[in-house]
Amino acid sequence: MDKNSEAIGIDLGGTNIRVARISRSGQILERIQEHVPRGRDAQLAIIRDSVLRMVTPQSAGVALGFPGRVDVRSGVALTAGYLELKDVTLAAMLREITGLPAVIDTDANLALWAEMKIGAAVGYDEIAMFTIGTGIGGAIASDGKLYYGGGNAGQLGHITVDLHGKSCNCGRRGCVETTSSGTALGELIAASPLAATTRVEDLLALQKNGDRTANELLVQWMAPLRLAVDTAVAVLGSKLVLLGGGLGKAAFEALTLVTRCDSPWFTYEIKAGELGDHAGVIGAGLRAFEA
Ligand SMILES: [Zn+2]
Known part of the structure:
Protein backbone atom coordinates (compact mmCIF):
# COMPACT_ATOMS: atom_id res chain seq x y z
CA MET A 1 0.00 0.00 0.00
CA ALA A 111 -20.85 14.91 8.18
CA LEU A 112 -21.62 17.58 5.56
CA TRP A 113 -18.09 17.22 4.17
CA ALA A 114 -18.69 13.48 3.66
CA GLU A 115 -22.05 14.06 1.95
CA MET A 116 -20.41 16.67 -0.33
CA LYS A 117 -17.56 14.33 -1.27
CA ILE A 118 -19.35 11.01 -1.77
CA GLY A 119 -22.99 11.33 -0.64
CA ALA A 120 -26.25 13.17 -1.24
CA ALA A 121 -24.65 16.61 -1.72
CA VAL A 122 -22.22 15.76 -4.53
CA GLY A 123 -22.50 18.49 -7.18
CA TYR A 124 -24.10 21.11 -4.90
CA ASP A 125 -22.27 24.27 -3.79
CA GLU A 126 -24.86 26.01 -1.57
CA ILE A 127 -26.03 23.68 1.19
CA ALA A 128 -27.58 23.85 4.66
CA MET A 129 -27.45 20.64 6.69
CA PHE A 130 -29.45 19.91 9.82
CA THR A 131 -28.25 16.85 11.76
CA ILE A 132 -31.09 15.42 13.80
CA GLY A 133 -30.03 13.33 16.79
CA THR A 134 -30.11 13.86 20.55
CA GLY A 135 -29.88 17.56 19.67
CA ILE A 136 -29.84 19.36 16.32
CA GLY A 137 -26.51 20.25 14.76
CA GLY A 138 -25.96 22.32 11.68
CA ALA A 139 -23.44 22.96 8.93
CA ILE A 140 -23.30 25.32 5.97
CA ALA A 141 -21.48 25.07 2.67
CA SER A 142 -21.14 28.10 0.44
CA ASP A 143 -19.38 28.22 -2.92
CA GLY A 144 -18.56 24.52 -2.43
CA LYS A 145 -16.67 25.09 0.83
CA LEU A 146 -17.61 24.66 4.48
CA TYR A 147 -18.58 28.06 5.88
CA TYR A 148 -17.15 29.05 9.28
CA GLY A 149 -17.99 32.77 9.49
CA GLY A 150 -16.34 34.18 12.61
CA GLY A 151 -15.47 30.63 13.63
CA ASN A 152 -18.68 28.91 14.66
CA ALA A 153 -21.19 29.53 11.89
CA GLY A 154 -23.79 26.88 11.18
CA GLN A 155 -25.49 26.37 14.55
CA LEU A 156 -28.79 25.78 12.76
CA GLY A 157 -30.30 23.97 15.76
CA HIS A 158 -30.48 27.34 17.48
CA ILE A 159 -32.84 29.06 15.08
CA THR A 160 -35.72 30.30 17.26
CA VAL A 161 -39.11 28.84 16.40
CA ASP A 162 -41.02 29.64 19.61
CA LEU A 163 -40.53 32.86 21.60
CA HIS A 164 -42.02 31.28 24.70
CA GLY A 165 -40.64 27.79 24.18
CA LYS A 166 -38.54 25.52 26.37
CA SER A 167 -35.15 26.69 27.58
CA CYS A 168 -32.24 25.54 25.43
CA ASN A 169 -28.63 24.52 26.15
CA CYS A 170 -27.48 27.71 24.40
CA GLY A 171 -29.08 29.90 27.08
CA ARG A 172 -32.17 31.05 25.17
CA ARG A 173 -35.68 29.67 24.64
CA GLY A 174 -37.57 27.97 21.86
CA CYS A 175 -34.70 26.95 19.58
CA VAL A 176 -35.63 24.30 17.00
CA GLU A 177 -33.39 21.88 18.93
CA THR A 178 -35.96 22.03 21.76
CA THR A 179 -38.89 21.16 19.46
CA SER A 180 -37.60 18.87 16.70
CA SER A 181 -34.65 16.85 18.04
CA GLY A 182 -34.73 13.20 19.07
CA THR A 183 -35.02 14.36 22.67
CA ALA A 184 -38.05 16.49 21.76
CA LEU A 185 -39.65 13.54 19.95
CA GLY A 186 -39.17 11.41 23.07
CA GLU A 187 -40.93 14.08 25.13
CA LEU A 188 -43.83 14.24 22.67
CA ILE A 189 -44.22 10.45 22.80
CA ALA A 190 -44.07 10.47 26.62
CA ALA A 191 -46.86 13.07 26.74
CA SER A 192 -49.05 11.14 24.26
CA PRO A 193 -51.32 8.12 24.81
CA LEU A 194 -48.79 5.99 22.87
CA ALA A 195 -46.52 3.47 24.60
CA ALA A 196 -43.29 4.99 25.94
CA THR A 197 -41.33 2.44 23.88
CA THR A 198 -42.76 3.78 20.58
CA ARG A 199 -39.98 4.46 18.08
CA VAL A 200 -40.07 6.90 15.19
CA GLU A 201 -40.32 3.96 12.74
CA ASP A 202 -43.47 2.83 14.58
CA LEU A 203 -44.93 6.33 14.31
CA LEU A 204 -44.25 6.50 10.58
CA ALA A 205 -45.84 3.06 10.06
CA LEU A 206 -48.89 4.01 12.16
CA GLN A 207 -49.24 7.27 10.25
CA LYS A 208 -49.20 5.42 6.91
CA ASN A 209 -52.05 3.26 8.21
CA GLY A 210 -54.12 6.36 8.94
CA ASP A 211 -53.47 6.67 12.69
CA ARG A 212 -54.41 10.23 13.67
CA THR A 213 -52.42 10.41 16.90
CA ALA A 214 -49.24 9.39 15.09
CA ASN A 215 -49.92 11.89 12.32
CA GLU A 216 -50.51 14.75 14.75
CA LEU A 217 -47.44 13.87 16.78
CA LEU A 218 -45.18 13.75 13.70
CA VAL A 219 -46.56 17.07 12.45
CA GLN A 220 -46.02 18.61 15.88
CA TRP A 221 -42.43 17.33 15.84
CA MET A 222 -41.62 18.58 12.34
CA ALA A 223 -43.65 21.80 11.84
CA PRO A 224 -41.02 23.86 13.74
CA LEU A 225 -38.24 22.24 11.69
CA ARG A 226 -40.00 23.38 8.51
CA LEU A 227 -39.90 26.97 9.85
CA ALA A 228 -36.20 26.66 10.69
CA VAL A 229 -35.37 25.16 7.28
CA ASP A 230 -37.28 27.96 5.48
CA THR A 231 -35.50 30.56 7.62
CA ALA A 232 -32.08 29.07 6.89
CA VAL A 233 -32.81 29.06 3.16
CA ALA A 234 -34.04 32.67 3.23
CA VAL A 235 -30.88 33.78 5.04
CA LEU A 236 -28.27 31.63 3.30
CA GLY A 237 -29.69 31.14 -0.17
CA SER A 238 -29.04 27.40 0.09
CA LYS A 239 -30.10 25.35 -2.94
CA LEU A 240 -30.02 22.05 -1.06
CA VAL A 241 -31.17 21.30 2.47
CA LEU A 242 -29.83 18.03 3.84
CA LEU A 243 -31.28 16.21 6.82
CA GLY A 244 -28.65 13.99 8.42
CA GLY A 245 -27.82 12.42 11.76
CA GLY A 246 -29.34 9.30 13.27
CA LEU A 247 -32.89 10.60 12.72
CA GLY A 248 -32.24 12.32 9.37
CA LYS A 249 -34.15 9.83 7.22
CA ALA A 250 -37.12 9.69 9.62
CA ALA A 251 -37.23 13.49 9.85
CA PHE A 252 -37.13 13.71 6.05
CA GLU A 253 -40.16 11.40 5.80
CA ALA A 254 -42.07 13.11 8.61
CA LEU A 255 -41.37 16.57 7.19
CA THR A 256 -43.38 15.68 4.07
CA LEU A 257 -46.48 15.70 6.34
CA VAL A 258 -45.99 19.42 7.02
CA THR A 259 -47.44 21.70 4.36
CA ARG A 260 -44.73 23.58 2.56
CA CYS A 261 -44.96 27.36 2.15
CA ASP A 262 -45.57 27.98 -1.56
CA SER A 263 -43.89 31.41 -1.64
CA PRO A 264 -40.98 31.62 -4.12
CA TRP A 265 -38.82 32.87 -1.24
CA PHE A 266 -38.54 29.33 0.01
CA THR A 267 -37.55 27.35 -3.06
CA TYR A 268 -35.05 24.60 -2.35
CA GLU A 269 -34.39 20.94 -2.80
CA ILE A 270 -34.46 18.80 0.32
CA LYS A 271 -32.87 15.37 0.76
CA ALA A 272 -31.97 12.91 3.49
CA GLY A 273 -28.24 12.27 3.92
CA GLU A 274 -27.07 9.10 2.16
CA LEU A 275 -24.32 8.11 4.55
CA GLY A 276 -26.48 8.02 7.67
CA ASP A 277 -24.63 7.42 10.88
ZN1 LIG B 1 -30.51 27.13 21.52
Whole structure:
Protein backbone atom coordinates (compact mmCIF):
# COMPACT_ATOMS: atom_id res chain seq x y z
CA MET A 1 0.00 0.00 0.00
CA ASP A 2 1.12 3.56 -0.73
CA LYS A 3 2.12 5.81 2.07
CA ASN A 4 -0.69 8.30 2.81
CA SER A 5 -3.27 6.03 1.14
CA GLU A 6 -5.57 6.16 4.17
CA ALA A 7 -6.45 8.46 7.05
CA ILE A 8 -8.05 8.17 10.47
CA GLY A 9 -11.51 9.57 11.13
CA ILE A 10 -12.88 9.95 14.66
CA ASP A 11 -16.56 10.57 15.37
CA LEU A 12 -16.82 11.48 19.03
CA GLY A 13 -20.33 11.40 20.45
CA GLY A 14 -21.74 11.78 23.93
CA THR A 15 -22.36 8.03 24.15
CA ASN A 16 -19.98 6.36 21.69
CA ILE A 17 -16.69 7.05 19.98
CA ARG A 18 -16.17 5.60 16.51
CA VAL A 19 -12.75 5.52 14.93
CA ALA A 20 -12.06 4.28 11.41
CA ARG A 21 -9.38 3.91 8.78
CA ILE A 22 -10.75 5.66 5.69
CA SER A 23 -9.46 5.32 2.11
CA ARG A 24 -9.02 8.31 -0.22
CA SER A 25 -12.33 7.42 -1.88
CA GLY A 26 -14.13 7.47 1.47
CA GLN A 27 -14.39 3.73 2.06
CA ILE A 28 -14.32 2.44 5.62
CA LEU A 29 -11.36 0.01 5.76
CA GLU A 30 -11.68 -0.82 9.45
CA ARG A 31 -13.86 0.60 12.17
CA ILE A 32 -14.09 0.33 15.93
CA GLN A 33 -16.63 1.65 18.37
CA GLU A 34 -16.23 2.14 22.11
CA HIS A 35 -18.46 3.42 24.85
CA VAL A 36 -17.50 6.89 26.12
CA PRO A 37 -16.97 6.78 29.89
CA ARG A 38 -17.62 9.61 32.34
CA GLY A 39 -14.85 11.89 33.53
CA ARG A 40 -12.32 13.97 31.61
CA ASP A 41 -9.32 11.67 32.14
CA ALA A 42 -11.25 8.55 31.13
CA GLN A 43 -12.61 10.35 28.05
CA LEU A 44 -9.14 11.47 26.98
CA ALA A 45 -7.84 7.93 27.55
CA ILE A 46 -10.51 6.32 25.35
CA ILE A 47 -9.73 8.79 22.53
CA ARG A 48 -6.00 8.06 22.83
CA ASP A 49 -6.37 4.29 23.01
CA SER A 50 -8.84 3.95 20.16
CA VAL A 51 -6.98 6.26 17.76
CA LEU A 52 -3.69 4.46 18.37
CA ARG A 53 -5.34 1.16 17.37
CA MET A 54 -6.07 2.64 13.91
CA VAL A 55 -2.63 4.09 13.11
CA THR A 56 -0.82 2.24 10.28
CA PRO A 57 2.30 3.06 8.23
CA GLN A 58 -0.13 4.28 5.52
CA SER A 59 -1.90 6.85 7.74
CA ALA A 60 -1.86 10.37 6.25
CA GLY A 61 -3.50 12.24 9.12
CA VAL A 62 -6.19 12.33 11.79
CA ALA A 63 -9.39 14.36 12.11
CA LEU A 64 -11.89 14.36 14.94
CA GLY A 65 -15.53 15.45 14.82
CA PHE A 66 -16.65 17.00 18.11
CA PRO A 67 -20.30 17.19 19.25
CA GLY A 68 -20.15 20.84 20.29
CA ARG A 69 -18.51 24.13 19.38
CA VAL A 70 -14.82 24.05 18.52
CA ASP A 71 -12.16 26.55 17.51
CA VAL A 72 -11.06 24.97 14.25
CA ARG A 73 -7.96 27.14 13.84
CA SER A 74 -6.49 26.37 17.26
CA GLY A 75 -7.98 22.87 17.50
CA VAL A 76 -9.59 23.49 20.89
CA ALA A 77 -12.98 22.23 22.12
CA LEU A 78 -14.99 25.29 23.23
CA THR A 79 -18.12 23.75 24.71
CA ALA A 80 -18.38 20.44 26.42
CA GLY A 81 -21.64 19.29 24.87
CA TYR A 82 -22.30 15.98 26.57
CA LEU A 83 -18.58 15.52 27.23
CA GLU A 84 -16.16 16.85 29.81
CA LEU A 85 -13.56 18.14 27.37
CA LYS A 86 -14.07 21.90 27.43
CA ASP A 87 -10.87 23.84 26.61
CA VAL A 88 -8.91 20.68 25.74
CA THR A 89 -6.39 21.20 22.91
CA LEU A 90 -7.59 18.08 21.10
CA ALA A 91 -5.80 18.62 17.78
CA ALA A 92 -2.44 19.08 19.53
CA MET A 93 -3.07 15.98 21.62
CA LEU A 94 -3.84 13.90 18.52
CA ARG A 95 -0.70 15.18 16.78
CA GLU A 96 1.40 14.31 19.80
CA ILE A 97 0.16 10.75 20.27
CA THR A 98 0.08 9.75 16.59
CA GLY A 99 2.89 11.87 15.12
CA LEU A 100 0.48 12.71 12.28
CA PRO A 101 -1.09 15.98 11.09
CA ALA A 102 -4.37 16.44 12.99
CA VAL A 103 -7.42 18.71 12.93
CA ILE A 104 -10.73 18.90 14.74
CA ASP A 105 -14.06 20.26 13.56
CA THR A 106 -17.70 19.94 14.54
CA ASP A 107 -19.35 16.58 13.88
CA ALA A 108 -21.95 18.32 11.69
CA ASN A 109 -19.32 20.02 9.49
CA LEU A 110 -17.57 16.71 8.92
CA ALA A 111 -20.85 14.91 8.18
CA LEU A 112 -21.62 17.58 5.56
CA TRP A 113 -18.09 17.22 4.17
CA ALA A 114 -18.69 13.48 3.66
CA GLU A 115 -22.05 14.06 1.95
CA MET A 116 -20.41 16.67 -0.33
CA LYS A 117 -17.56 14.33 -1.27
CA ILE A 118 -19.35 11.01 -1.77
CA GLY A 119 -22.99 11.33 -0.64
CA ALA A 120 -26.25 13.17 -1.24
CA ALA A 121 -24.65 16.61 -1.72
CA VAL A 122 -22.22 15.76 -4.53
CA GLY A 123 -22.50 18.49 -7.18
CA TYR A 124 -24.10 21.11 -4.90
CA ASP A 125 -22.27 24.27 -3.79
CA GLU A 126 -24.86 26.01 -1.57
CA ILE A 127 -26.03 23.68 1.19
CA ALA A 128 -27.58 23.85 4.66
CA MET A 129 -27.45 20.64 6.69
CA PHE A 130 -29.45 19.91 9.82
CA THR A 131 -28.25 16.85 11.76
CA ILE A 132 -31.09 15.42 13.80
CA GLY A 133 -30.03 13.33 16.79
CA THR A 134 -30.11 13.86 20.55
CA GLY A 135 -29.88 17.56 19.67
CA ILE A 136 -29.84 19.36 16.32
CA GLY A 137 -26.51 20.25 14.76
CA GLY A 138 -25.96 22.32 11.68
CA ALA A 139 -23.44 22.96 8.93
CA ILE A 140 -23.30 25.32 5.97
CA ALA A 141 -21.48 25.07 2.67
CA SER A 142 -21.14 28.10 0.44
CA ASP A 143 -19.38 28.22 -2.92
CA GLY A 144 -18.56 24.52 -2.43
CA LYS A 145 -16.67 25.09 0.83
CA LEU A 146 -17.61 24.66 4.48
CA TYR A 147 -18.58 28.06 5.88
CA TYR A 148 -17.15 29.05 9.28
CA GLY A 149 -17.99 32.77 9.49
CA GLY A 150 -16.34 34.18 12.61
CA GLY A 151 -15.47 30.63 13.63
CA ASN A 152 -18.68 28.91 14.66
CA ALA A 153 -21.19 29.53 11.89
CA GLY A 154 -23.79 26.88 11.18
CA GLN A 155 -25.49 26.37 14.55
CA LEU A 156 -28.79 25.78 12.76
CA GLY A 157 -30.30 23.97 15.76
CA HIS A 158 -30.48 27.34 17.48
CA ILE A 159 -32.84 29.06 15.08
CA THR A 160 -35.72 30.30 17.26
CA VAL A 161 -39.11 28.84 16.40
CA ASP A 162 -41.02 29.64 19.61
CA LEU A 163 -40.53 32.86 21.60
CA HIS A 164 -42.02 31.28 24.70
CA GLY A 165 -40.64 27.79 24.18
CA LYS A 166 -38.54 25.52 26.37
CA SER A 167 -35.15 26.69 27.58
CA CYS A 168 -32.24 25.54 25.43
CA ASN A 169 -28.63 24.52 26.15
CA CYS A 170 -27.48 27.71 24.40
CA GLY A 171 -29.08 29.90 27.08
CA ARG A 172 -32.17 31.05 25.17
CA ARG A 173 -35.68 29.67 24.64
CA GLY A 174 -37.57 27.97 21.86
CA CYS A 175 -34.70 26.95 19.58
CA VAL A 176 -35.63 24.30 17.00
CA GLU A 177 -33.39 21.88 18.93
CA THR A 178 -35.96 22.03 21.76
CA THR A 179 -38.89 21.16 19.46
CA SER A 180 -37.60 18.87 16.70
CA SER A 181 -34.65 16.85 18.04
CA GLY A 182 -34.73 13.20 19.07
CA THR A 183 -35.02 14.36 22.67
CA ALA A 184 -38.05 16.49 21.76
CA LEU A 185 -39.65 13.54 19.95
CA GLY A 186 -39.17 11.41 23.07
CA GLU A 187 -40.93 14.08 25.13
CA LEU A 188 -43.83 14.24 22.67
CA ILE A 189 -44.22 10.45 22.80
CA ALA A 190 -44.07 10.47 26.62
CA ALA A 191 -46.86 13.07 26.74
CA SER A 192 -49.05 11.14 24.26
CA PRO A 193 -51.32 8.12 24.81
CA LEU A 194 -48.79 5.99 22.87
CA ALA A 195 -46.52 3.47 24.60
CA ALA A 196 -43.29 4.99 25.94
CA THR A 197 -41.33 2.44 23.88
CA THR A 198 -42.76 3.78 20.58
CA ARG A 199 -39.98 4.46 18.08
CA VAL A 200 -40.07 6.90 15.19
CA GLU A 201 -40.32 3.96 12.74
CA ASP A 202 -43.47 2.83 14.58
CA LEU A 203 -44.93 6.33 14.31
CA LEU A 204 -44.25 6.50 10.58
CA ALA A 205 -45.84 3.06 10.06
CA LEU A 206 -48.89 4.01 12.16
CA GLN A 207 -49.24 7.27 10.25
CA LYS A 208 -49.20 5.42 6.91
CA ASN A 209 -52.05 3.26 8.21
CA GLY A 210 -54.12 6.36 8.94
CA ASP A 211 -53.47 6.67 12.69
CA ARG A 212 -54.41 10.23 13.67
CA THR A 213 -52.42 10.41 16.90
CA ALA A 214 -49.24 9.39 15.09
CA ASN A 215 -49.92 11.89 12.32
CA GLU A 216 -50.51 14.75 14.75
CA LEU A 217 -47.44 13.87 16.78
CA LEU A 218 -45.18 13.75 13.70
CA VAL A 219 -46.56 17.07 12.45
CA GLN A 220 -46.02 18.61 15.88
CA TRP A 221 -42.43 17.33 15.84
CA MET A 222 -41.62 18.58 12.34
CA ALA A 223 -43.65 21.80 11.84
CA PRO A 224 -41.02 23.86 13.74
CA LEU A 225 -38.24 22.24 11.69
CA ARG A 226 -40.00 23.38 8.51
CA LEU A 227 -39.90 26.97 9.85
CA ALA A 228 -36.20 26.66 10.69
CA VAL A 229 -35.37 25.16 7.28
CA ASP A 230 -37.28 27.96 5.48
CA THR A 231 -35.50 30.56 7.62
CA ALA A 232 -32.08 29.07 6.89
CA VAL A 233 -32.81 29.06 3.16
CA ALA A 234 -34.04 32.67 3.23
CA VAL A 235 -30.88 33.78 5.04
CA LEU A 236 -28.27 31.63 3.30
CA GLY A 237 -29.69 31.14 -0.17
CA SER A 238 -29.04 27.40 0.09
CA LYS A 239 -30.10 25.35 -2.94
CA LEU A 240 -30.02 22.05 -1.06
CA VAL A 241 -31.17 21.30 2.47
CA LEU A 242 -29.83 18.03 3.84
CA LEU A 243 -31.28 16.21 6.82
CA GLY A 244 -28.65 13.99 8.42
CA GLY A 245 -27.82 12.42 11.76
CA GLY A 246 -29.34 9.30 13.27
CA LEU A 247 -32.89 10.60 12.72
CA GLY A 248 -32.24 12.32 9.37
CA LYS A 249 -34.15 9.83 7.22
CA ALA A 250 -37.12 9.69 9.62
CA ALA A 251 -37.23 13.49 9.85
CA PHE A 252 -37.13 13.71 6.05
CA GLU A 253 -40.16 11.40 5.80
CA ALA A 254 -42.07 13.11 8.61
CA LEU A 255 -41.37 16.57 7.19
CA THR A 256 -43.38 15.68 4.07
CA LEU A 257 -46.48 15.70 6.34
CA VAL A 258 -45.99 19.42 7.02
CA THR A 259 -47.44 21.70 4.36
CA ARG A 260 -44.73 23.58 2.56
CA CYS A 261 -44.96 27.36 2.15
CA ASP A 262 -45.57 27.98 -1.56
CA SER A 263 -43.89 31.41 -1.64
CA PRO A 264 -40.98 31.62 -4.12
CA TRP A 265 -38.82 32.87 -1.24
CA PHE A 266 -38.54 29.33 0.01
CA THR A 267 -37.55 27.35 -3.06
CA TYR A 268 -35.05 24.60 -2.35
CA GLU A 269 -34.39 20.94 -2.80
CA ILE A 270 -34.46 18.80 0.32
CA LYS A 271 -32.87 15.37 0.76
CA ALA A 272 -31.97 12.91 3.49
CA GLY A 273 -28.24 12.27 3.92
CA GLU A 274 -27.07 9.10 2.16
CA LEU A 275 -24.32 8.11 4.55
CA GLY A 276 -26.48 8.02 7.67
CA ASP A 277 -24.63 7.42 10.88
CA HIS A 278 -21.34 6.79 9.05
CA ALA A 279 -21.18 10.34 7.65
CA GLY A 280 -19.27 11.67 10.66
CA VAL A 281 -16.47 9.14 10.64
CA ILE A 282 -16.14 9.14 6.83
CA GLY A 283 -16.10 12.95 6.71
CA ALA A 284 -13.45 13.03 9.43
CA GLY A 285 -11.31 10.56 7.49
CA LEU A 286 -11.65 12.52 4.24
CA ARG A 287 -10.89 15.77 6.05
CA ALA A 288 -7.80 14.19 7.65
CA PHE A 289 -6.14 13.86 4.22
CA GLU A 290 -6.04 17.67 4.18
CA ALA A 291 -4.96 18.07 7.82
ZN1 LIG B 1 -30.51 27.13 21.52
